[in-house]
Amino acid sequence: MDSDLDRVDIAIAERLQRDGRLSNTRLAEQVALSEASCWRRQKRLEERGLIEGYQAILNRRKLGLGVMAFVQISCHEHSEEVTAQFERIIQAAPQVLSCHNTTGEADYLLQVVARDLDSYSRFVEKVLRTLPGVSSIRSNLSLRELKTDNRLPVSELVSL
Template identity: 75%
Template sequence: MDSLDKVDAAIADRLQQDGRLSNAKLADQLALSEASCWRRHKRLEQEGVIEGYQAILNRRKLGGGVLAFVQLTCTQHSEEVTAEFEKVIQACSRVLSCHNTTGESDFLLQVVARDLDDYSQFVDKVLRKLPGVSSIRSNISLREMKSTNRLPITELLSPHP
């Protein structure tokens, strides 16, 4: 999408806050006709600005007591090893996110587990068996002070000073 205007940004922001917001309420909040609001909403979906909708779940209430940030360093970077690494990571539901990063480590993972024993088993059975991995460094979250997937739309769309 080339650019979002203020109305598109407002639609995206409201839906980011409440993905269950009806088209009628969204249109009313933004002083748009329902047809115009629906067309803009659908265009945001079609152009990939809105990728999907999901419920935000409380990991602790579902038994996910441990959240770990894991730095992986690799010794092999061939296409074959990288492809196998990505395949394993993509298939692993405990890995909430994986980023190829700059710095000392090659990858940063966010991993959820029931408890420390469960996390230890995950390290032994999955991470230590990943192809090309030479170093694993885990940081366990002691207290989550902020967690969000909401993007700062206004700040991202503002021109630089």
């Protein structure tokens, strides 16, 4: 944790994480600061990279993205050049929501969305199977989403 963060910084981050559209006036009220002081603290958190940005959370199913897959990719080649090419392709693929270089059986774990199984199959054929250095691809399809949340447990960092 950033050692310069205090309870007020954590409270600001936690509230903005819950509602990124929260006005400075309401935020200042909730954390018991003047509006000017609250604004300065929020800007400092942004400048230091603790707050990376703001976005709307969209409902993937209502947008027609009915398939969520978790894909394990193992590689037989780990050269710097092949790895860089692999990462460029993955980063450019809008269907890939997240990609993690992992320990264990697989080298990478991807979270992928698609309209339907046919669309997912095309993504596997045209993108994943063409990735350099890949030796195996294992897909696990989500049958039911029990929890999805991008909010970090910042209130656990400092008891408020």
